[in-house]
Amino acid sequence: MERKQGFFSALKEEVMRGISPARSRANSPARSRSPISALLRRKKHQLPANHELIGRSGSLKPMGETLTPLVEGPDPNGGESGDSKRSGSGLGQWMKGQLSRAPSAASIAFQRSDLRLLLGVLGAPLGPVHVSASEPLPLLSIKDTPIETSSAQYILQQYTAASGGQKLQNSIRNAYAMGKLKMLASEFETATGGKTRNTARDAESGGFVLWQMNPDMWYVELAVGVSKVHAGCNGKLVWRHTPWNGAHTAKGPVRPLRRALQGLDPRTTASMFADARCVGEKKINGEDCFILKICADPQTLKARSEGPAEIIRHVLFGYFSQKTGLLVHIEDSHLTRIQPIGGDAVYWETTINSFLDDYKPVEGIMIAHSGRSLVNLFRFGDMAMSTTRTRMEEAWTIEEVAFNIPGLSVDCFIPPADLRYGSISEACELPQDEGERAPLPLQPIGLRLQH
Numbered sequence: 001m002e003r004k005q006g007f008f009s010a011l012k013e014e015v016m017r018g019i020s021p022a023r024s025r026a027n028s029p030a031r032s033r034s035p036i037s038a039l040l041r042r043k044k045h046q047l048p049a050n051h052e053l054i055g056r057s058g059s060l061k062p063m064g065e066t067l068t069p070l071v072e073g074p075d076p077n078g079g080e081s082g083d084s085k086r087s088g089s090g091l092g093q094w095m096k097g098q099l100s101r102a103p104s105a106a107s108i109a110f111q112r113s114d115l116r117l118l119l120g121v122l123g124a125p126l127g128p129v130h131v132s133a134s135e136p137l138p139l140l141s142i143k144d145t146p147i148e149t150s151s152a153q154y155i156l157q158q159y160t161a162a163s164g165g166q167k168l169q170n171s172i173r174n175a176y177a178m179g180k181l182k183m184l185a186s187e188f189e190t191a192t193g194g195k196t197r198n199t200a201r202d203a204e205s206g207g208f209v210l211w212q213m214n215p216d217m218w219y220v221e222l223a224v225g226v227s228k229v230h231a232g233c234n235g236k237l238v239w240r241h242t243p244w245n246g247a248h249t250a251k252g253p254v255r256p257l258r259r260a261l262q263g264l265d266p267r268t269t270a271s272m273f274a275d276a277r278c279v280g281e282k283k284i285n286g287e288d289c290f291i292l293k294i295c296a297d298p299q300t301l302k303a304r305s306e307g308p309a310e311i312i313r314h315v316l317f318g319y320f321s322q323k324t325g326l327l328v329h330i331e332d333s334h335l336t337r338i339q340p341i342g343g344d345a346v347y348w349e350t351t352i353n354s355f356l357d358d359y360k361p362v363e364g365i366m367i368a369h370s371g372r373s374l375v376n377l378f379r380f381g382d383m384a385m386s387t388t389r390t391r392m393e394e395a396w397t398i399e400e401v402a403f404n405i406p407g408l409s410v411d412c413f414i415p416p417a418d419l420r421y422g423s424i425s426e427a428c429e430l431p432q433d434e435g436e437r438a439p440l441p442l443q444p445i446g447l448r449l450q451h
Helices: 002-017 089-100 105-122 147-162 166-170 266-272 298-304
Strands: 174-190 195-197 204-213 217-224 227-234 238-242 246-250 277-284 287-295 309-321 327-338 346-362 365-380 388-403 420-424
Touching (some): 105 365, 147 166, 147 266, 147 277, 147 287, 147 309, 166 266, 277 309, 298 309
Parallel strands (some): 246 420
Antiparallel strands (some): 174 195, 174 204, 174 388, 204 217, 227 238, 238 246, 287 309, 327 346, 346 365, 365 388
C-alpha cells in the first residue's frame, strides 16, 4: 500500500508540475508534450535483446521502487538510474525510442504511403454517435417495447454486471491505459488483378497512451514508426493532430474514441449501445454471441459531412458472449461519397473488425488486455478500372491500466493553442489520387505481438 501511495503521489506531483497539454501545447502541437510525455522521459538504459516489452500485468502498480525522478530530456551520461524494473518502464523507454530514432530511407518511403493511410484510418477513429457515460442506461422494459429493443437492454444489463457492475463503474472518475501495437498495410489490389502484399516483417511497431475523465473527456497519443498522432476531446469538441494535416477539429458532434470501446471502457461501451437493437446471434471464434446494432442518425451523418464528402452511413455491431456476457467483437462500417467538381462520384467503404481477448480484472473492472483489428478499405464508383481494395491489420496489447488517478484535471484535456477551428472532413484521410494506394480482404496474415 505504501508503494502504491508513493507512486500516485509522484504521479500527482508530475501532473501538477506541467504534464498537462494546457501548459505544454503553447507551441506547435508537433512539438508539444502529451499528458504522459514526462512519464516517458526517463533516463536511457539498454534493454537486453530478449527483454519482454509487454508484461501481462494489466495494472498500474509499481513492481519495484516508487516512481523515479524524471529528467527534462535525455540523460547526459546515458546510464541507468535507480530501479528501472517498474512495470511499464521498459515500454515507456521503447515508445520514446520510436519517436527519437533516426528514420532510414525505407522507413521514410513507408511513412509517405502505407503509414499515413494506417494512421489516418486506425490512429484515432471515433464511434458512430454521441454518447455520454454520465447518462443512466435505459431501464429494462418489456411492455410496449419491441422484442429487439428489450432483448438489447437485457444483454447490456448482463454486460454491465459481467464488467464489474454499475456501482463500481460509476465510481470511476478518470482512467489511464498504456499499450503497444503493430500496424501493417498487408495487401493492395487493383481492378486489373494486380496485387501488392506485405509480410509481418514489414509491420510498423508503436505504442499508445489513453487518458479519460468524466464527463466525456479523453486524450490519446499514438506513436508508430517515425510518426505520431494525437487527438483529444474536452467534452465540447473533438480535435486531432497529424503530421500531414496539423491540428484541426473534427466534424459533427462529440463522439467517443473507438479505441476506448475495444475493451477499455465498459461504461462508455454500454452507453454506445443504449439504443441498439438485437439483430441475431453468431459464433465468434467458436463462442455463441448476441449481436447488437446501432446506426448513426441522419442528423449526425449530415453534421459529419462537408463539401464534396458526404457520410452516407455508419453502422456499429457489437458481439456479446452468451457465456461470459462480455464484448468479444465489434464491427463498424461506414460509407463515404466524394463528388469532385466536374467528375463522377467516388465511394469509399471502410470496415473495421476488432477482436477483443484476454479479459482480466483491474480494480474490479474487466479489461481486455489484447486484441487485433482487420480493416478493409474499398474504393469504387467513377470508373470500373479504378476500383481498389486495401487490407490493413493492427494487433495490440495493454501494458498498464489505472483508475481514479489523483491530480488529473480538466487542464489535461485543453485543445492545442494553435488549433484550427475550421474542421476537416473524415474523408481527408482517404487517398485522393488514383495512383495512391487504397484498399482488400483476404485471409489474415497473423500479425501478432510477441509477449
